[in-house]
Amino acid sequence: MTFGLACCTVKMMNMATAMYDQDRLGVIFRASSRQSNIMIVTGTLMNKMAPTMRKVYDQMPEPRWVISMDSCANSGGYYHYSYAVVRGCDHMYLSSIIPGCPPTAEALLYSMLQLQQKMRRNRKSVLWSVFYHSPHPHYSMSLPLFSWMKWVDCLNEQVKLDNLVNHDYHDKFTDPLKP
Numbered sequence: 001m002t003f004g005l006a007c008c009t010v011k012m013m014n015m016a017t018a019m020y021d022q023d024r025l026g027v028i029f030r031a032s033s034r035q036s037n038i039m040i041v042t043g044t045l046m047n048k049m050a051p052t053m054r055k056v057y058d059q060m061p062e063p064r065w066v067i068s069m070d071s072c073a074n075s076g077g078y079y080h081y082s083y084a085v086v087r088g089c090d091h092m093y094l095s096s097i098i099p100g101c102p103p104t105a106e107a108l109l110y111s112m113l114q115l116q117q118k119m120r121r122n123r124k125s126v127l128w129s130v131f132y133h134s135p136h137p138h139y140s141m142s143l144p145l146f147s148w149m150k151w152v153d154c155l156n157e158q159v160k161l162d163n164l165v166n167h168d169y170h171d172k173f174t175d176p177l178k179p
Contacts, residue, residue: 006043007102008070014105015112027112033059038095038115040108044072044079045086053089063122065095067111070102077101 015022016029030036033056045053057064068089071077074097076087095118096111 006072008042011102011105012040012042012108015108020105020109025112034061036060038065038067040067040069041073041089042069044077045089046084047086050086065115067096067098068094069098069108070100074099
């Protein structure tokens with residue numbers, strides 16, 4: 001989601017910069033909870049906001065994960081003793097807790113990589129879509145990551161079996177729509 005509650009959101013936004021380049025890992029911020037599998041909670045969660053956050057969580061497709069990103073989200077932080085603060089968002093199904101005030105972008109990146117490994121082990125999720133672009137529009141496709149990895153493995157096997165070289169590879173695929 002493209003929404004944050006506190007200064008730790010700035011560290012989360014750093015992941016989208018060229019230095020960390022989250023897109024190469026398949027981490028893409030989505031504007032809709034219905035397109036997200038991971039919720040990153042940053043900042044102090046107030047009692048009034050908790051039901052709304054739960055609704056957003058319920059709108060996410062299965063399987064879903066929650067990352068609590070800083071000391072405010074983990075335990076209430078500086079405002080821990082306030083009556084209006086939820087003391088940690090552990091009432092959700094947490095997948096990862098990142099400590100710090102604020103945690104670094106590297107810590108979030110590491111957490112995302114660990115979560116991706118967990119997803120691959122469980123084999124329950126369609127991780128993120130990978131768009132394969134071909135010079136021929138007929139062969140362009142969007143695949144879930146597991147299908148993408150299978151497809152790449154099959155393609156590699158086909159290339160090995162056919163003993164193709166790069167210049168012959170593109171000659172095999174002709175555009176069926178061209179006369």
